[in-house]
């Protein structure tokens with residue numbers, strides 16, 4: 001009887017349509033080996049945090065089988081010390097994860113000339129190329145700091161062709177959850193021993209992340225007519241290290257499966273040209289809207305809670321407020 005019931009269930013299951021699980025996301029982590037605080041330079045005093053953050057992130061990526069791409073700043077390796085910095089990155093490579101170039105010192109390229117930007121890209125290779133070579137690989141992706149892809153057409157086009165000549169693909173991203181703002185508040189809370197505040201912040205950060213995942217899924221769908229693979233932008237910081245398991249579970253609950261950045265970018269959406277000349281760093285949904293001439297109002301994007309801005313003494317100057325297109 002039991003056998004027959006099982007057989008019936010198997011037959012029934014094979015006739016039912018597959019569950020809707022065609023959403024995909026590539027997870028990317030910027031400012032490796034460790035982002036540190038935005039208001040002070042990274043030093044060897046941050047080493048223990050850097051190691052802990054990477055241990056937590058890598059454990060969660062293993063547990064959830066996530067093929068992540070991490071973006072490295074050579075200057076951050078130098079600040080932590082070559083030995084420790086390189087060791088952290090080797091752990092990424094040993095786990096089969098990918099590393100990309102994120103410039104040497106994370107400058108705002110709006111303030112640099114084309115020649116200076118090219119120097120930053122080349123200098124950004126000195127730390128990762130030998131490490132990747134040890135693993136029989138080479139960096140394929142470059143991501144601009146703050147996704148500033150060129151504030152003038154000349155700069156935009158010159159760097160795009162420089163990257164292509166050097167064999168780089170541009171790392172895009174479609175979901176931004178302003179994790180650096182929340183982390184800024186989080187680090188201050190940890191420093192003051194404010195455990196209640198830190199807990200509230202972790203909860204609200206995850207709620208905000210959830211609303212941004214949904215916002216960008218619907219923005220992309222409105223612009224393209226379907227949901228392309230998403231690319232999530234995160235930073236190597238203590239807040240993400242604390243909640244990464246929950247954050248990955250959130251994607252799973254929303255029926256996303258994890259794919260690599262290269263598979264995400266093999267979708268046709270990513271061959272749409274990007275000619276959005278702006279001093280800001282819009283997510284690709286806004287850039288696609290510009291190319292496809294679809295009207296979107298950036299002011300509809302959810303904002304992080306005002307108390308987080310107040311806590312860190314910043315005014316809300318987020319780029320999304322400027323991303324109304326066309």
Ligand SMILES: [Zn+2]
Nearest residue numbers: 030031145146
């Ligand atoms: Zn960055």
